[in-house]
Amino acid sequence: EAQVTQNPRYLITVTGKKLTVTCSQNMNHEYMSWYRQDPGLGLRQIYYSMNVEVTDKGDVPEGYKVSRKEKRNFPLILESPSPNQTSLYFCASSRGTGGSYNEQFFGPGTRLTVL
């Protein structure tokens, strides 16, 4: 089944404790992206990747890191999480470069709470 998977689905952590949210897709998509969703603010892009080893900042990249060493994986790293990073996070992927003209497939989401 074609899908985007994220792990963990739920995470409660404390301020400053480094964490990684994994994202994997099995559709051989070039483009992958991370979004955060907060009430009343919609979906905001954190980082995106047009292909292996090619990443760029979205609209809200502060406090996050990403890497794209393999085509299928695009982990989101929070080196020192803070309470304002409490949010619902979505990973998405699409075929083609940049996903400009293609639909994005979203993962199920990761609900992160930073205490």
Add this chain to the structure above:
Amino acid sequence: QQPVQSPQAVILREGEDAVINCSSSKALYSVHWYRQKHGEAPVFLMILLKGGEQKGHEKISASFNEKKQQSSLYLTASQLSYSGTYFCGTLGGSNYKLTFGKGTLLTVNP
């Protein structure tokens, strides 16, 4: 800069029509529409490209006015399954940043 969606929320009875608008302050290459049901991930509906090409579902239509940098999503003869939050995403310029609006909550009642 996030595109502006209107209305913020709309309540319909089954069978009624709705229009959701999306406007941007910058020149656009494409407009993307997604629907998100409560507790689920967003799901693709449609992409409208500069020049008039559309890719998406047959039962949902949309328009893209490039000059006005606006798009509208048309939901006709609404069904209960149409309920959810609708997001437009805009792509402009030479980068690949897809910027979503804050969403429009659509509720369809029996």
